[in-house]
Each structure stands twice: as structure tokens, then as C-alpha cells.
Amino acid sequence: MDSTSHPSTGQVILLATSSAVTAILYAVYRHKSKVVDGLKGAKKVTLDQDLKNILMEAPGKCVPYAVIEGVVRSVKETLNSQFVESCKGVVQRLTLQEHKMVWNRTTHLWNDYEKIIHQRTNTVTFDLVPQERGGGPDVAVRVLKPLDAAELSLETVYEKFHPSVQSFTDVIGHYISGERPKGIKETEEMLKVGAVLTGVGELVLDSSTIKLQPPKQGMHYYLSSLGFDSLLQRQESSVRLWKVLTALCGLASCALLAFILHKQYRWRREKRRLRQMQESIAAGGDVASTCVICLSNSRSCVFLECGHVCSCSKCYEALPRPPRCPICRQLIARVVPLYNS
Numbered sequence: 001m002d003s004t005s006h007p008s009t010g011q012v013i014l015l016a017t018s019s020a021v022t023a024i025l026y027a028v029y030r031h032k033s034k035v036v037d038g039l040k041g042a043k044k045v046t047l048d049q050d051l052k053n054i055l056m057e058a059p060g061k062c063v064p065y066a067v068i069e070g071v072v073r074s075v076k077e078t079l080n081s082q083f084v085e086s087c088k089g090v091v092q093r094l095t096l097q098e099h100k101m102v103w104n105r106t107t108h109l110w111n112d113y114e115k116i117i118h119q120r121t122n123t124v125t126f127d128l129v130p131q132e133r134g135g136g137p138d139v140a141v142r143v144l145k146p147l148d149a150a151e152l153s154l155e156t157v158y159e160k161f162h163p164s165v166q167s168f169t170d171v172i173g174h175y176i177s178g179e180r181p182k183g184i185k186e187t188e189e190m191l192k193v194g195a196v197l198t199g200v201g202e203l204v205l206d207s208s209t210i211k212l213q214p215p216k217q218g219m220h221y222y223l224s225s226l227g228f229d230s231l232l233q234r235q236e237s238s239v240r241l242w243k244v245l246t247a248l249c250g251l252a253s254c255a256l257l258a259f260i261l262h263k264q265y266r267w268r269r270e271k272r273r274l275r276q277m278q279e280s281i282a283a284g285g286d287v288a289s290t291c292v293i294c295l296s297n298s299r300s301c302v303f304l305e306c307g308h309v310c311s312c313s314k315c316y317e318a319l320p321r322p323p324r325c326p327i328c329r330q331l332i333a334r335v336v337p338l339y340n341s
Contacts, residue, residue, distance in 0.1 A: 007260045015260065018253040025249055029242040034182055035233050038219050042067045044228070047139060049131045053056065054204035063203040065215050067228050068141060072195045075142075077124055078341030081188060083158035086097060089190035091146055092108035093154055095119045097185045099161075103178035108181065115183075128197060128212070144213040146191075146223055153197070153225035154189035161185045191223075198224050199232060291315055292326055302336040309338060 007015075042065045045051060055061050074090050081087035082094070085177040096118040101110040127140035146152055163183040166174070174180040191197075200222040202215040224231050273296065291297045297312035308327045316323065316335060323332045 007263070009178065011256070011260055013014075015253065015256050018249060018256060022246060022249040022253050025246040029239065029246050032235070032239045032242055034218075035220050036232070036239050038065060039200065039232050039235060041065065044068075045203065047128065047141060049139060051139060051141075051210060055203060055210065061205040064212055064217070065200070066203040067198065067200050067221050067297065068128065069131075069133050069196065069198045070141060070202065072191060073127050073129045073140070074193055075125040075127060075227055078193055079122055079124055079188060079190070081157055083188055087157055087190065087192065089192045090124050091152070091154060091191035092122040093119065093187075093189040094121075095187045095189070097187065099182040099185060101180040101182060103175075103180075107177075111244060123147065126191075126193075127161070127247075128199060139210075141199070141203070141210045141212050143223065144211055145221075148214045148221055149201075149223040150220040151222045151224050151231075153195075153223065154191055154192070155195070155225075156187060157190050158188040158194075159185065195225065198222065198226060198228050200212060200224075200228070200231075293318075300338050302338055303330075303332045304334050304336060305333075306330045313337070 037161050039206050043063055044067045045054060045063065047068055048071045055063065070091055074088075078088040079090065079092045081089070081092070095116060098115045098117050100113050100115075102113045103109075104111050123146060125142070126146075127142055129138065131138050138206075161183055164181040166181070171180075171270070199212045200220070201212050204211045204213065222231060226234070246311040276296075289298050291299055292310045293315035294312065297314065299309050299318055302309050303311070303316075303325045306328050308325050310325070310327050311319075319326075319332075324330060325332055
């Protein structure tokens, strides 16, 4: 960049990378912002006797994006916990996770590594019913495809870590291979019967059954143990985080672009000044009387003790301290003004 008007390869790569990262962060921010806007526009409905009437009056007997809260109730059968007695649920997830230490050859440190080696999820049909049941007929919402939810709140009912047993020979082998097993963690998560759940999705009246299912048009499906306000606040916090990351990366890209443009401007200004000097010389200017530093002003001072007359007074004042003669590099003891008559 000092000798040409073009930025260096490293600067181009850095600018392109930062711009691409900014674009990716902005795309994620816009996506999450749309999710929040969709949640804000969702229709809040109450799980009561008027729900069927609301759906009957809705176009197509459907509310495209609705928020409803209720208590989990199994329809026919329930799932029993494999480890906890009298623990029943409608969604059960069993996970075996391997924990080990892996040697990083770059940082020369042991890093934790986790890997799911087996996972099984069981579900049964379940409904959402009102938290406080009245004396009238029971109202229920059938929940469809719970595993498609972007957020499915499961409670950990059992967790146990089984440490690996290692002999001295195993330890030596692990150091040689760069992998040191720690053990296996066994986990059971369940959506319990009786849990309070907030569902956000498409509400449909199919014959006499009210169904909650994944929404269309790219909206997210939620089955969360959080209240709707808490769920919305968490999504808004995520949007703010991505917005800040996008802004910081964008500012870095703008700063790098400004630096490259400033360097290019300086190069063009220097090139224009040299061209003017060449035109002045070609027109009959006396190059011997021109300052060797700025190449524009006349020489107006004598450097002592070397005696060179090579600079104007402005360029002498701009010399780094202690000043040295730009011709012989000798220290300048004093300066005598030069007067041309």
C-alpha cells in the first residue's frame, strides 16, 4: 500500500472475511428478529369453553399462530421412568454421553470432550387441559408432533456418572494416544404428567378435536415450561446479543475499509504532488533550489556543522528530534536562515 494504490492481499482477505462474518451475523439477527416479531403477533387464547367458538368463527377454523397454556395430561397410556418410581410422563428421553479428555497438540493442554453415544426418545399422545377445572365439560387441546418443537422443555429426573476404571497400563496408553476417558453419564429427561406447559403454534379445530401443531410460514413451534412473557424476554435477549455482535463486526469492517481508503487517498495525493513537481521542472523550474523533503518549497536554511543547504524551514521543524541532516545524517547543532537576494 505504500508503493501502490492497491491494498495488500492480507488487507483484502481481512476485509472480505470481516464483511462475510458481518453478513452472516446480520442474517442470524434478522431471522431471530422475525421470530420475536412473530411471537409478539401471536394471538393469546384461553383454554376454556369459549375456545371452540373462537375457532369456529376463525377463517378455516384455524388460528395460524396462537399462544395457549395448560397442564399436561396423557390420553391413554403414560411412560414410566426407568429409574424413578411413580414418575410418569408423556415424553421420555434417555441419553448416554461419553466424557473424555483429548490432548490438544496446538495448545498442549487437555480439553474436555463430550459425545452422545446413544439417545432414545419415546412419546405418547397427550393433551393440554385447563389448570383449574370447573364443573362443565372437559376442554382439551391435542398436542401434535412435540419433537418438532424448537423448544421442548424436559425435566431431568435421573442423572448418574459412571467413571471409567483404568489400570496403569491404560493410563500410559491414553497418554500415548492423546485420549483419556473419564466415564459415561446416563441421563433421563421427561415431560411429566401434570406439568404446566406453554404452547405456541397453530391451533386447528378438526371435527370436535382442538389440535396444536407446528405452524406454517416459517414460524417456530414452542412447548415451553416458561410463561409466555419469560419466553418472549429470552428471545428478545438473544436478538439483542446478535444485534450487538453484528454492530461490533460491522464497525470493525468499516474501520478497516476507512483505513484502506485513507491509505489510498494519501498515495494519490503524493502521486499528484510528484506530478506537479515534474510539470514544474519540465516548465523550467530549478530543482537545485527545491527542498529535498517536500520537493515544493525553496531551500531556506543552512545546517551546521555539516553546511548542507537542502531543506525549507517548515520541513526542518518537522524533523524528528534530535534533528539530523537528511543528506549526511549528521546531527544538526544549529540552523542559519538562508536569504536569497
